[in-house]
Each structure stands twice: as C-alpha cells, then as structure tokens.
Amino acid sequence: MSLTFRDAGERVDAYISQFKEGYFPPLLMLARLTEEVGEVARVVSHFSGKTPKPGEDEGDLEAELADLLFVMICMANERGLSLERGFDRVMTKFETRDKDRWTRKDADE
Numbered sequence: 677m678s679l680t681f682r683d684a685g686e687r688v689d690a691y692i693s694q695f696k697e698g699y700f701p702p703l704l705m706l707a708r709l710t711e712e713v714g715e716v717a718r719v720v721s722h723f724s725g726k727t728p729k730p731g732e733d734e735g736d737l738e739a740e741l742a743d744l745l746f747v748m749i750c751m752a753n754e755r756g757l758s759l760e761r762g763f764d765r766v767m768t769k770f771e772t773r774d775k776d777r778w779t780r781k782d783a784d785e
C-alpha cells in the first residue's frame with residue numbers, strides 16, 4: 677500500500693464528512709490526542725517492563741500510533757493545514773539545522 681499524507685487527509689475527511697457532527701472542536705480533539713498519547717504510553721510501558729494489570733492485554737503499538745495519527749489528521753483537516761507541507765518543513769529543519777547534531781555512522785571511517 678502506498679499512501680501519501682494527502683491521501684490520508686482526504687480519506688479521513690471523506691469519513692468525517694458523512695456525519696452532521698463533523699470534526700470535534702479543537703479543544704476536544706486536543707483531549708482525544710492526549711488520550712491516545714496515553715494509550716501509546718501504556719503499550720510502551722508494557723514492553724519496557726511494566727506488567728499489565730490482570731485481564732489487560734499488552735496492547736498494539738501499531739494500532740495506537742495509528743489512532744494518534746488519525747486524531748492528528750483530524751486536527752490538521754479541521755484547520756485546513758497540510759501535514760504533507762508540515763512534514764516536509766520539519767524534515768528540512770532536521771536535515772539542515774540538525775545535520776551535524778548526531779554521531780554519523782561513518783564517523784570512524
């Protein structure tokens with residue numbers, strides 16, 4: 677499967693646009709984003725040594741990250757923002773400002 681940020685944004689918008697309620701207001705989406713970050717944290721804590729509570733499974737990091745991405749896409753769509761452009765901007769920042777920040781694998785050669 678090949679999927680662009682634009683494709684993902686359009687798919688989410690097609691889904692949300694079916695419903696009269698539309699996108700949640702920004703503060704509610706922020707609350708949802710925070711909930712999903714907590715769910716990601718729970719899965720990470722399970723594979724980092726915390727024993728799940730009785731009856732609780734270890735969780736699914738891929739699914740939880742996708743939940744988080746869904747909310748992020750909703751927030752971008754609701755504001756008319758482009759995650760494609762935003763992602764390009766952040767990568768350009770890392771690739772320029774931070775290009776010498778870390779130890780390169782070929783540093784010893």
Ligand SMILES: [Mg+2]
Pocket residue numbers: 712715739740743744
């Ligand atoms: Mg979740």
